Amino acid sequence: MSQPPSHSSSPQLAAQLAAFEGRPAVVGGVGKDPVNEPMIRHWCEALGDSSPAYVGPDAVAPATMLQVWTMGGLSGHSSRSEAYEELLALLDDAGCTSVVATDCEQEYLRPLRPGDRVAFDSVVESVVGPKTTKLGTGYFVTTRMDVRVDGEPVGTHRFRILKYAPSRAPGASRAPETPTGRELAATRPRPVVNRDNAGFWDGVGRRQLLIQRCLECRALRFPWLPGCNACGSGDWDTVEACGDGTVFSYVVMHHPPFPAFDPPYAVGLIELVEGVRIISNVIGVPYDKVRIGMPVRLEFVRYEDGQPELPVFRGDLPGGVGG
CATH class of the missing domain: 3.10.129.10 (Hotdog Thioesterase)
Structure with a gap:
């Protein structure tokens, strides 16, 4: 119908x-x-x-x-x-x-x-x-x-x-589609920047991954928050992550197939060596080869002209074979 x-x-x-x-x-x-x-x-x-x-x-x-x-x-x-x-x-x-x-x-x-x-x-x-x-x-x-x-x-x-x-309509056949670069640029969402995370995105613009550090109890925290989730203090500074981490958990995205993306792809919960975790794409290895515990390394990638660079993580397969 x-x-x-x-x-x-x-x-x-x-x-x-x-x-x-x-x-x-x-x-x-x-x-x-x-x-x-x-x-x-x-x-x-x-x-x-x-x-x-x-x-x-x-x-x-x-x-x-x-x-x-x-x-x-x-x-x-x-x-x-x-x-x-x-x-x-x-x-x-x-x-x-x-x-x-x-x-x-x-x-x-x-x-x-x-x-x-x-x-x-x-x-x-x-x-x-x-x-x-x-x-x-x-x-x-x-x-x-x-x-x-x-x-x-x-x-x-x-x-x-x-x-x-x-x-x-449900059940209707889908014609093959190959999104153009213009379609991708029109549909890929930009990061939401607000007063609580603006410092993080300023760091990304300098190709730095910044982690908040409480000035009261010295606890590190990510994602960025206006106050410490350990002691409640609102005073903080930042430290720069060295960029090394491992895949703590991950999912493979198949749906929905937005034009700006190319599923399937892997999204990982990355545990940084500093002890905090960040969600980002895992690149450089086939999506079906991503595994918990896989070593990863921070990179910054600009997917489209006019868009900011994004922090992603390149995986390392056993034997050092990457994509």
């Missing part, structure tokens, strides 16, 4: 969608559970984070759990606004019936502690499109959630989805 025609890229639709910017998405939301120790423990166990900051009488919740306390679970929240429902229905009617989460950004104003009960409101910050992707043509919808405890702002969570019209 073929897809019905879609007007997902019409100028009239774009104008209708733009009118939703600034309108509420969630009004008067309240967390279903207070910040609590069991959920903090489960989170830390899943991530392997044994920081003492998250246990004991003075415990705080990991900052990145900010969204957790606002989630509605399987039953959802009853506080989603009519305006947001209208926005999603308008996109559905235009053929943008599929959705994928693309990214999120968070800002933290103060730590959350067990017993805190969060409240939140959310606004439609932007609707951008139409954008044509490998998945199909659609719109990026960004909402900004402002989180409070007892009326005091504690953080902001921006969440972005792509609502799109699938590019082909």
